[in-house]
Amino acid sequence: xxxxxxIARKELSLFFTTxxxxxxxxxxxxxxxxxxxxxxxxFQQVQEQxxxxxxxxxxxxxxxxxxxxxxxxxxxxxxxxxxxxxIAPFLSMRLFAEEKRNKTFELLMTxxxxxxxxxxxxxxxxxxxxxxxLGLTLIFPLVLSAFxxxxxxxxxxxxxxxxxxxxxxxxxxxxxxxxMFISALTESQMLAAFLTFAVLLPWxxxxxxxxxxxxxxxxxxxxxxxxxxxxxxLKGILDVQTLVFFASVIVFSLLLTHRTVEARRWx
Amino acid sequence: xxxxxxxxxxxxxxxxxxIDDLTFSVEEGxxxxxxxxxxxxxxxxxxxxxxxxPPSEGVARVGGFDVFTHPLxxxxxxxxxxxxxxxxxxxxxxGYLKFVAALKRLPARELKGExxxxxxxxxxxxxxxxxxxxxxxxxxxxxxxxxxxxGSPQVLILDEPTEGLDPAQRAEVRxxxxxxxxxxxxxxxxxxxxxxxxxxxxxxxxxxGRIVAYDDLRKLAGSQGTSESASLEEVFIKLTAA
Ligand SMILES: Nc1ncnc2c1ncn2[C@@H]1O[C@H](COP(=O)(O)OP(=O)(O)OP(=O)(O)O)[C@@H](O)[C@H]1O
Ligand SMILES: [Mg+2]
Numbered sequence: 001x002x003x004x005x006x007i008a009r010k011e012l013s014l015f016f017t018t019x020x021x022x023x024x025x026x027x028x029x030x031x032x033x034x035x036x037x038x039x040x041x042x043f044q045q046v047q048e049q050x051x052x053x054x055x056x057x058x059x060x061x062x063x064x065x066x067x068x069x070x071x072x073x074x075x076x077x078x079x080x081x082x083x084x085x086x087i088a089p090f091l092s093m094r095l096f097a098e099e100k101r102n103k104t105f106e107l108l109m110t111x112x113x114x115x116x117x118x119x120x121x122x123x124x125x126x127x128x129x130x131x132x133x134l135g136l137t138l139i140f141p142l143v144l145s146a147f148x149x150x151x152x153x154x155x156x157x158x159x160x161x162x163x164x165x166x167x168x169x170x171x172x173x174x175x176x177x178x179x180m181f182i183s184a185l186t187e188s189q190m191l192a193a194f195l196t197f198a199v200l201l202p203w204x205x206x207x208x209x210x211x212x213x214x215x216x217x218x219x220x221x222x223x224x225x226x227x228x229x230x231x232x233x234l235k236g237i238l239d240v241q242t243l244v245f246f247a248s249v250i251v252f253s254l255l256l257t258h259r260t261v262e263a264r265r266w267x
Numbered sequence: 268x269x270x271x272x273x274x275x276x277x278x279x280x281x282x283x284x285x286i287d288d289l290t291f292s293v294e295e296g297x298x299x300x301x302x303x304x305x306x307x308x309x310x311x312x313x314x315x316x317x318x319x320x321p322p323s324e325g326v327a328r329v330g331g332f333d334v335f336t337h338p339l340x341x342x343x344x345x346x347x348x349x350x351x352x353x354x355x356x357x358x359x360x361x362g363y364l365k366f367v368a369a370l371k372r373l374p375a376r377e378l379k380g381e382x383x384x385x386x387x388x389x390x391x392x393x394x395x396x397x398x399x400x401x402x403x404x405x406x407x408x409x410x411x412x413x414x415x416x417x418g419s420p421q422v423l424i425l426d427e428p429t430e431g432l433d434p435a436q437r438a439e440v441r442x443x444x445x446x447x448x449x450x451x452x453x454x455x456x457x458x459x460x461x462x463x464x465x466x467x468x469x470x471x472x473x474x475x476g477r478i479v480a481y482d483d484l485r486k487l488a489g490s491q492g493t494s495e496s497a498s499l500e501e502v503f504i505k506l507t508a509a
Contacts, residue, residue: 006369010355017357107353107414110317111370112342 003113004121011095011125024087024133032137035079036072043071068144069157077164077234080137084130084172085204089196091129092179093189095122096257100187115261119180119254126180130172138165160236167233170246171226175200177253184260200226268331270295270422270452271316276325278311285311287476288325293469295421296449300467300484301456304507307473309456310350313424316454317347329422343372346420348428352411356400360391360410363399364417371418381417388443389413390436404431412440423447425455429462441466460500470499472506479506 015021046065050058055066065071099105108118145156179196186192207228210221222228229242269292276289286308293299301309314320316327318338326333332340355363364382373381386392389409394402399410408431415423428444429437445466447453457463463470464484472480480502 003370003372006366010358010366013362014355014357102353102355103349103351104353104355106314106319106347106349107367108370110319110342110345110347110349111367112339112372113370114339 001117001120003117004124007108007118007121008124008128011122012128015094015125015129021129024091025136028083028087028133029136031083032076032080032140036076036140039072039075039079043068046071067157069160072144073141073156073161074164074234074236076137076140077161077168078231080134080168081171081230081234084134084168084175085200086197087133088130088172088175089179089193089200091133092126092176092196093183093193095126095180096184096261097186097189097192101189109261115258118261119258123177123180123254123257126176127173130176131169134168134172137168141165157236163236163238164234167230167242170233170243171230174226174246174249174253177250177257181253181257181260184257269293270297270330271454272326272328273312273316274326276312276315276327277323278308278315278320279323284476286315286473289473289478291471291478291481293452293454295452297469298444298448298453298455298467300463300470301454301473302458302460302463302470302503303456303473306475307507308476309473310426312473313347313426313454313456314349317345317424318342319349344421346415346417346423348411348415348423348425350426352407353414354399354407354410356398358399359396360386360399360402361395363410364395364413367414368417371420373418385413385416388416390439405433405436408432409436409440412443419451421452423451423453423455425453427456427458429457429459437462460503464499472503474507 043065046058046062050062050065055063064074096105099108141156141158141161145158175196178199179192182196182199183189183192186195203224204226206221206225210218210225210228213221223241223245229245232239233242271293273292274290277287278285289308289312291299301312303309311320315322316329316334318334318341321335326335328334329341330344332344334341355366358366361382364385365378368378368381382395383392386395389412391406391409391413394406399407402410408428412425412428415425425444429440432440441462444453444455448468455466467484470480470482470484471478484499
C-alpha cells in the first residue's frame with residue numbers, strides 16, 4: 001500500500017505542476033459558472049412570474065422553481081455531470097499513456113512493484129485529480145446558501161445538494177476508472193481521451209435508447225445507463241442499486257487495467 | 268552458482284527474431300560487457316533480464332530466481348538503466364530519486380541518506396533541486412545511473428550508460444562502474460570498444476541476435492595486435508561482418 005500511495009502522490013504532484021491542471025480547472029469553473037448564472041436568471045424570472053399569478057396558476061413543470069435546491073442546484077449538478085463527461089477523459093488520458101510515451105513505464109515495470117500496486121496507485125492519484133477538479137463546484141451551493149433567496153425561503157436542502165454532489169463524485173470516479181483502462185491500452189494520450197469519450201458518451205445516452213425499446217430490454221438498458229442511475233441521486237434518492245452499479249463499473253475497469261498491465265508479462 | 272544465468276533465451280517480436288538461443292552466465296562480482304552492432308539484441312536481452320519483457324523461449328535466472336515466475340524477487344535485486352533513461356521531465360532530480368527509492372521499497376528513514384549517496388557517486392548533487400527537463404543530456408543520463416544505483420542492488424544492468432556523456436564524464440562513469448566490481452554484478456552494453464577493455468573482464472559479442480563471441484577479454488583480444496582495444500576492434504569487425 002505504501003507503494004500505491006507513493007505512486008498516487010507522484011501522480012498528484014505532477015498534475016499540479018503542469019499548466020494543464022489549471023487549464024482544466026478554468027474550464028470547469030468557467031463552464032459551470034456559465035450554467036449557474038443562466039439557471040439563476042431563469043429561476044428569478046419564474047419566481048417573478050409566479051409572484052404575479054401565484055404558484056397555483058403556474059404550469060406544473062415549473063414547480064421545481066419553487067425552491068433553490070430543485071430550481072438551481074439539482075439542475076446545476078445535472079450540467080456538471082455533462083461537463084465532467086467532457087473533461088474527465090482529458091484527466092485520465094495521461095495516467096498510463098504518458099508513462100509509456102515517456103519510457104517511464106519501464107521504470108515502474110522493472111521496480112519491485114506488483115501490477116496491482118501500480119493500478120491502485122494510479123487510480124488513487126486519478127481520484128485525487130478528479131476530486132480537486134469537481135471540488136471547485138462546491139462553491140456554487142455555498143454562494144447560494146449565503147446570498148440566495150426564494151419565495152419558499154432561503155435555505156438550501158443540504159442533504160439533497162450533498163447527495164447530488166456525491167453522485168457527481170461517483171460519476172467522476174467512474175469516468176476516471178474507465179479512462180484509466182483505456183489509457184493503459186495506448187501510448188497516445190489524445191487517442192486515449194478520444195476513446196474514453198467515445199465509450200462514455202453512448203453509455204450516458206443509453207437511457208434515451210432504452211425509451212425506444214420494449215420490456216424487458218428497456219429495464220435492463222435503463223439500469224445500465226449512467227444517466228438514469230444518476231438522476232435518482234441528483235433528486236436526493238439514494239438507492240443501493242445505484243451504488244452497486246457504479247462500484248461494479250469501477251471495479252471491473254480496475255480489473256481490466258490490471259489485466260492489461262499484467263499482460264505485458266505474457267506478451 | 269552464477270548470479271545471472273541465461274539458457275537458450277529466444278525472443279521473437281511477431282515473426283522477427285530479436286535474440287536467438289542465447290546461453291551465458293555472469294558470476295557474482297563480475298562485469299560483463301555486451302557488444303554488438305545496432306539491432307543486435309543487446310537491449311532486448313536486458314529487458315528480459317529485468318522482467319520488462321517476457322522471453323519467447325528459454326529461461327533467465329537472477330540470484331537463482333526465474334525472471335518469469337518470480338519477477339518480484341528478481342526485480343528486488345536489480346538496478347536497471349534502460350536505453351532511454353526513464354525520467355519525469357516535470358520532477359526535480361531530488362523528487363525523482365525519492366520517488367524511485369520509494370518504488371524500490373527503501374525504508375523511509377534511509378531515503379534521504381541514500382539519495383545523497385547516489386547523487387554524490389554520479390556527481391548530480393549540485394543539480395538535485397533542478398527540474399529534470401532543464402538538465403543537459405549528460406546530466407539526464409547521470410540521473411538515470413543514479414536511479415539504478417539506489418538501494419545498492421546486487422545486480423546492475425546498464426544499457427549504454429556512457430551514452431551522451433562528454434569524454435571527461437565518460438571516464439568518471441567508467442571509473443564508477445569499475446569501482447562497483449566485486450560488490451555488484453554488472454552487465455553493461457556499449458558501442459565503444461575501448462570502454463569494454465577498460466571496464467569489463469568478460470565480453471559477449473552479439474550479432475543479429477546470436478552470440479558470436481563470449482570469452483574473457485584477454486583471451487579474445489590478447490592473441491594478436493599491438494594494443495588490446497585495437498585488436499578487440501579487429502575481432503569485433505571480423506565477427507560482426509554480415
Ligand atoms: N518492440 C519491438 N517490436 C518489434 N521489433 C523490435 C522491438 N524492439 C526491438 N525490436 C527488434 O529487435 C532487434 C533487436 O533490437 P535491440 O533494441 O535489442 O538491439 P540493440 O542491440 O539494443 O541495438 P542498439 O545498439 O541500436 O541499441 C532489432 O532488429 C529491433 O528492430
Ligand atoms: Mg539498445
